[in-house]
Amino acid sequence: MEDLSMDVDDGQLDDLEDLPTSIIVTNMEPGVFRNLDLRNDFESIFRNFDGDATFQYLKSFRRVRVNFTSSQAAAEARIQCHDLKFGENRLACYFAQHVDKENNNDDPHLQPPLPYKQFLISPPASPPVGWEPVAEAEPTINYDILSALANLAPGETHELHPPSEKHPGIIVHVCEEDEEDALNTDRAPKITQTSRPPLPCER
Structure with a gap:
């Protein structure tokens, strides 16, 4: 297990009020979901940042949601535990869904993410002044x-x-x-009609 004593840049922890208090850990070691000792080792990693952290194991998705009591603990765990080698895999940590505290209406349902980045498709730019379309060349006739x-x-x-x-x-x-065929070029070809199958009484 790798050492977690790396330094965290203070600039990375600015504006912690806007960060979520939970992270999603993916690429989990499969044994965590069935081995209690391995699960305790996994939980001890994140309890170094918050002793009251809680865990939600999602076995079908091979991921774990870790809930912290503060945004700072979640940010530190996200920075230090991302790409951490645990067992045979390297963990990948991501922030959970962001919650807007100003517009939180206590709705228990999953909300769409906030539109932090919305790149609208711009209309085509106008041609520059003086631009004229190029006329197509006439077809070349090779006699x-x-x-x-x-x-x-x-x-x-x-x-x-x-x-x-x-x-x-x-x-x-x-x-x-x-x-x-040259004399009958105007005559349409005759289409042979498909005969109906025989009725049971005709067989």
Whole structure:
């Protein structure tokens, strides 16, 4: 178990009135929830900061809520016990839900956290003075490609790239057009209707 005699910066404990009096300890050693001796060792760590600290074990979440009698004790325990090695794991300590003492209406239900940081999505900024949109360029017409496509005759082959020792050749085979299909291009294909299954009396 690591030594907890580290110094706490006084600046870290300013404005203690706004801090909660409870911390949540996560990444718990699983044996704490079933071994009484290991549980006593765990509780003795936090009773060094407050002899009247109470503990709530949440086995399903592998975490413990530690309640102190003052915000200063909770802050000191949070600073000194965070990343403390206990058993095979290192504890992670976080402050519990903040309670606004000025607007506390003694509601026992869980309240949403206070909006300490609300970063609203700003609308897009206006363009700078003198900015003008760039007109899209006109499409480039390659007449060589159009001419080559027009010269492709059905049934002929056209070599686009000759073969080499490392690469195969590229040859385009133009499909021959069926005369019957060419004459009936406007005729819609006939859709065969699915027959109904036979009735029990017809089987």
